[in-house]
Amino acid sequence: MIPSLLPSHFLNTPDEIQSLIHCNITSVVKMTQLILKHMEARRKGLVLNISSGVALFPWPLYSMYSASKAFVCTFSKALQAEYKEKGIIIQVLTPYAVSTPMTKNLNTSLITKTADEFVKESLNYVTFGDESCGCLVHEILASFLSLIPSWAIYSSWVKKLLLTHYTNYLKRNANIR
Numbered sequence: 001m002i003p004s005l006l007p008s009h010f011l012n013t014p015d016e017i018q019s020l021i022h023c024n025i026t027s028v029v030k031m032t033q034l035i036l037k038h039m040e041a042r043r044k045g046l047v048l049n050i051s052s053g054v055a056l057f058p059w060p061l062y063s064m065y066s067a068s069k070a071f072v073c074t075f076s077k078a079l080q081a082e083y084k085e086k087g088i089i090i091q092v093l094t095p096y097a098v099s100t101p102m103t104k105n106l107n108t109s110l111i112t113k114t115a116d117e118f119v120k121e122s123l124n125y126v127t128f129g130d131e132s133c134g135c136l137v138h139e140i141l142a143s144f145l146s147l148i149p150s151w152a153i154y155s156s157w158v159k160k161l162l163l164t165h166y167t168n169y170l171k172r173n174a175n176i177r
């Protein structure tokens with residue numbers, strides 16, 4: 001769940017904070033509790049948690065979404081360290097753009113995958129460690145973004161870019177009015 005696909009300052013986001021926490025954090029914890037005890041008894045299992053590329057470092061103008069997905073990422077990697085020796089794989093996927101109803105069915109492109117494309121490719125990487133972006137192009141994007149210094153990402157210039165150009169891009173390529 002994302003409060004708004006359009007970037008906005010924290011105090012200007014819709015007041016759905018508790019719903020976002022329940023959907024993005026509480027449900028992951030509770031579902032993991034339910035299934036993990038059965039996997040532990042069988043000494044095998046697979047948990048794939050969906051986080052987001054915006055969890056890899058704090059994203060201004062998407063603060064609640066970014067923070068909630070960072071929780072999913074950290075939680076999943078910690079559980080993988082706890083349960084790996086018990087034959088259970090716990091992997092977190094950190095995709096960037098995937099066209100879904102949550103993203104207002106963004107137009108697909110080289111970077112924006114359909115949900116089916118993303119799932120098909122991400123299943124190829126299940127045994128590749130505790131974290132994966134899920135598809136090669138998102139891994140390349142994550143690598144590129146990791147090279148940008150944080151002072152640049154958090155600059156007023158980038159925030160302005162997000163608020164204007166990225167908002168216009170989303171309005172053109174998603175079903176947003």
